[in-house]
Amino acid sequence: MKGLNVALGAAGLTVFLALGEAVPRLGLVNEDFFPPTSRIASALGDELSDGAFWTALGDTLTGWAIGLAIAVGAGVVVGVLVSIVPYLREATASTIEFLRPIPSVALIPLAVLLYGTELRSVLLLVVYASFWQVLIQTLYGVQDVDPVAEETARSYGLGTWARVRHVLWPTALPYVMTGVRLAAAVALILAITAELVIGAPGLGQQIAVAQTSQAVPQMYALIVVAGVLGLLINVGARTVERRALAWHQSVRGEVTV
Amino acid sequence: MHALLVVSGLKKVYEGSGRRVEAVRDLTFTVEAGELVCLVGPSGCGKTTLLKCVGGLLAPTAGQVQLAGKPVSGPPPGMAFVFQEYGRSLFPWMRVGENVELPLKQKDLGKARRKELVADALESVGLSDAAGAYPWQLSGGMQQRVAIARALAYEPDVLLMDEPFAAVDAQTRADLEDLVRRLWRERGMTILFVTHDIDEAVYLGERVVVLSASPTVVQEQLKVDLPDERDQLHTRVAPRFAELRTHVYEQIQAAKRGTPQDAVPSDVRTDTPPPR
Amino acid sequence: MTRVLLRLFFVLALPAVLVAVWWTASSGSTDPFWPPLRTILKTFPDVWTADRLRTDVRPSIVRLLAGFATAAVVGVALGTVIGSYRRVRALCEPVLEFLRAVPPPVLVPVIMLFAGIGDTMKIVVIASGCVWPILLNTVEGVRAVDSVMLETARSYGITGVARLRSLVLRSASPQIFAGLRQALSIGIILMVISEMFAASNGIGFTVVQFQRSFAIPDMWTGILVLGLLGFLLSVVFQLVERRVLGWYHGLRASTRRSQ
Numbered sequence: 001m002k003g004l005n006v007a008l009g010a011a012g013l014t015v016f017l018a019l020g021e022a023v024p025r026l027g028l029v030n031e032d033f034f035p036p037t038s039r040i041a042s043a044l045g046d047e048l049s050d051g052a053f054w055t056a057l058g059d060t061l062t063g064w065a066i067g068l069a070i071a072v073g074a075g076v077v078v079g080v081l082v083s084i085v086p087y088l089r090e091a092t093a094s095t096i097e098f099l100r101p102i103p104s105v106a107l108i109p110l111a112v113l114l115y116g117t118e119l120r121s122v123l124l125l126v127v128y129a130s131f132w133q134v135l136i137q138t139l140y141g142v143q144d145v146d147p148v149a150e151e152t153a154r155s156y157g158l159g160t161w162a163r164v165r166h167v168l169w170p171t172a173l174p175y176v177m178t179g180v181r182l183a184a185a186v187a188l189i190l191a192i193t194a195e196l197v198i199g200a201p202g203l204g205q206q207i208a209v210a211q212t213s214q215a216v217p218q219m220y221a222l223i224v225v226a227g228v229l230g231l232l233i234n235v236g237a238r239t240v241e242r243r244a245l246a247w248h249q250s251v252r253g254e255v256t257v
Numbered sequence: 258m259h260a261l262l263v264v265s266g267l268k269k270v271y272e273g274s275g276r277r278v279e280a281v282r283d284l285t286f287t288v289e290a291g292e293l294v295c296l297v298g299p300s301g302c303g304k305t306t307l308l309k310c311v312g313g314l315l316a317p318t319a320g321q322v323q324l325a326g327k328p329v330s331g332p333p334p335g336m337a338f339v340f341q342e343y344g345r346s347l348f349p350w351m352r353v354g355e356n357v358e359l360p361l362k363q364k365d366l367g368k369a370r371r372k373e374l375v376a377d378a379l380e381s382v383g384l385s386d387a388a389g390a391y392p393w394q395l396s397g398g399m400q401q402r403v404a405i406a407r408a409l410a411y412e413p414d415v416l417l418m419d420e421p422f423a424a425v426d427a428q429t430r431a432d433l434e435d436l437v438r439r440l441w442r443e444r445g446m447t448i449l450f451v452t453h454d455i456d457e458a459v460y461l462g463e464r465v466v467v468l469s470a471s472p473t474v475v476q477e478q479l480k481v482d483l484p485d486e487r488d489q490l491h492t493r494v495a496p497r498f499a500e501l502r503t504h505v506y507e508q509i510q511a512a513k514r515g516t517p518q519d520a521v522p523s524d525v526r527t528d529t530p531p532p533r
Numbered sequence: 534m535t536r537v538l539l540r541l542f543f544v545l546a547l548p549a550v551l552v553a554v555w556w557t558a559s560s561g562s563t564d565p566f567w568p569p570l571r572t573i574l575k576t577f578p579d580v581w582t583a584d585r586l587r588t589d590v591r592p593s594i595v596r597l598l599a600g601f602a603t604a605a606v607v608g609v610a611l612g613t614v615i616g617s618y619r620r621v622r623a624l625c626e627p628v629l630e631f632l633r634a635v636p637p638p639v640l641v642p643v644i645m646l647f648a649g650i651g652d653t654m655k656i657v658v659i660a661s662g663c664v665w666p667i668l669l670n671t672v673e674g675v676r677a678v679d680s681v682m683l684e685t686a687r688s689y690g691i692t693g694v695a696r697l698r699s700l701v702l703r704s705a706s707p708q709i710f711a712g713l714r715q716a717l718s719i720g721i722i723l724m725v726i727s728e729m730f731a732a733s734n735g736i737g738f739t740v741v742q743f744q745r746s747f748a749i750p751d752m753w754t755g756i757l758v759l760g761l762l763g764f765l766l767s768v769v770f771q772l773v774e775r776r777v778l779g780w781y782h783g784l785r786a787s788t789r790r791s792q
Binding site: 312313314332334336337338340342345346348349350351359360362363391393394411 | 685699700783
């Protein structure tokens with residue numbers, strides 16, 4: 001059964017690529033705007049052998065990784081603090097609800113003014129957007145702590161730090177991992193967006209350059225790379241999550257609205 | 258007279274991933290109109306499979322089910338099914354009244370008639386006040402009543418019940434058993450009731466069909482000659498009740514040991530239940 | 534009474550403190566990029582006049598809603614089909630996983646190629662980014678409909694459109710709403726970016742104009758407007774969601790209580 005599904009998936013992908021080749025060549029769409037798969041593939045080949053491409057890729061990944069690390073660190077610390085300091089949760093709830101839906105792209109003009117096309121522009125956007133993902137999930141996780149376990153720990157005289165380590169953290173960990181996964185995806189989107197719109201070095205900027213110089217197949221090739229990158233990050237994050245939580249019976253999905 | 262429900266030579270074999278499981282080998286029995294028949298058997302003997310085949314939810318590998326002379330090939334409008342998992346059978350986004358009304362929308366009845374049937378059904382199960390509540394606001398026993406009301410409102414020819422009270426507590430189960438018997442007597446319904454609880458089968462049924470272990474065949478059918486007026490207190494301590502239940506218990510033990518065919522005389526597999 | 538006051542206190546306390554800190558920290562500021570909060574608030578009504586609300590804010594919101602609505606219809610329709618048939622799902626899965634992994638903003642240059650720089654481009658951009666979370670969540674929700682419920686529907690002869698409407702879509706609605714919420718955030722981002730990239734009106738366009746002409750306090754008011762917009766849309770969404778999914782919250786609360 002599983003073999004059949006894999007085969008079907010491969011077939012679907014093949015059909016998709018074949019259509020991508022046939023439809024432009026048949027003239028159903030304008031070849032200049034939708035180059036056939038083969039042309040994109042050859043542009044991709046050219047990119048892969050171009051040093052500038054790898055530098056750009058490195059820049060994107062740098063911005064992504066640093067931003068993600070900061071966001072995860074800050075998100076977890078703030079999340080845990082808010083949960084263990086009494087009343088801090090109620091006090092911060094309204095602020096979080098207000099700040100959270102603010103689109104990070106609103107900060108783009110500010111980033112441009114402050115940092116121009118430096119890495120810090122990218123980081124400003126990435127950290128701002130990813131932080132919320134981690135924080136919200138951490139808060140969910142802390143909320144899920146079994147009050148009986150907490151009471152038991154308290155009755156055994158465990159101090160705050162010990163309680164955090166042995167009760168709070170193991171319960172919250174699956175949620176934190178979900179937060180990291182979501183944050184990783186958001187971080188990539190924002191990193192590339194920052195590069196695209198602001199012009200900071202990276203894949204996004206390469207795409208903008210390709211667009212202004214009308215190098216359409218190049219543009220598509222770079223988009224494919226961005227997609228593959230996103231795919232690898234999604235799959236990687238999901239694997240890490242699953243591996244780290246092999247023991248945890250996770251029944252919640254991303255349904256929490 | 259032609260029986261209302263005729264099951265003949267029912268066979269169900271599950272095939273998949275290299276294994277072949279014969280759940281039901283050969284089931285043959287009938288249910289007359291207005292009867293309350295209980296099916297009981299050892300665990301894993303394919304009771305649910307059998308009931309789903311009868312209800313048209315599963316296609317049998319061989320054999321046939323006939324309702325009022327017509328073969329059953331998919332869930333017919335003349336049958337209503339009450340599942341064991343009431344919590345997963347009622348729709349949580351609809352209120353109780355809407356849940357009961359939903360199947361009726363498949364029949365061309367008109368709004369007024371539907372409302373009438375719903376109100377009537379809810380009253381019969383004692384839940385007229387609960388029509389505006391959501392199922393998850395009710396207790397387990399009440400939810401199962403709603404499922405029963407839904408089946409009643411549908412006005413089926415045959416009511417199929419698949420271990421409906423297995424997931425409720427003992428006291429609620431007693432109330433629900435009495436409810437089923439009352440509804441059966443008041444409305445003259447035909448009910449096929451599957452259970453693993455021997456006491457329940459004898460308490461409820463006019464006739465008990467004992468199933469063998471898997472691959473399942475009819476091991477025995479016996480008529481429950483207890484008075485029609487039954488109640489939890491007195492009927493269950495009646496000597497005749499004890500005899501019947503002991504007999505069924507022995508049959509099931511024999512079935513579990515795998516000695517069905519040898520221990521039972523060959524004429525038991527016919528349609529006419531032997532007088533006892 | 535004290536409970537209401539206490540709740541009110543918690544809701545307002547930290548925001549009030551933060552605003553006060555911002556106000557005082559920036560009051561004597563001569564840094565061109567961080568004007569005093571007082572100045573920003575004073576400039577606000579001058580910048581965002583009724584006229585500008587009509588010429589910039591309304592078009593932005595209209596584009597967002599149009600793109601979002603398109604994505605919702607397409608996403609739910611396709612998602613239902615894909616989620617209902619196991620084979621179709623297996624067929625589409627790798628392609629969908631790839632397409633959804635492409636960061637939506639990179640599609641702006643591509644879509645600009647054939648859609649120009651008008652409203653159509655922006656609506657297509659927004660729709661193409663919003664459709665993925667909606668589609669994928671719909672597939673998940675449709676796939677996970679309880680088997681006992683499906684059998685119940687079958688046993689009562691509830692099939693076809695009735696089954697879709699009364700059972701499948703209702704059962705999947707919590708998951709679909711989760712997708713709609715993610716799509717809303719993405720939609721706002723894309724709306725702003727598409728306007729920053731190539732537009733002649735809109736909130737994003739206005740804010741970038743301010744930035745380029747170094748009208749810093751005006752730029753800050755624009756940032757505030759975007760923040761407000763995000764917040765208001767989120768509130769409206771939550772209100773709608775609470776009504777439509779009231780049954781779901783009740784169900785979860787009762788399950789939690791019984792554990």
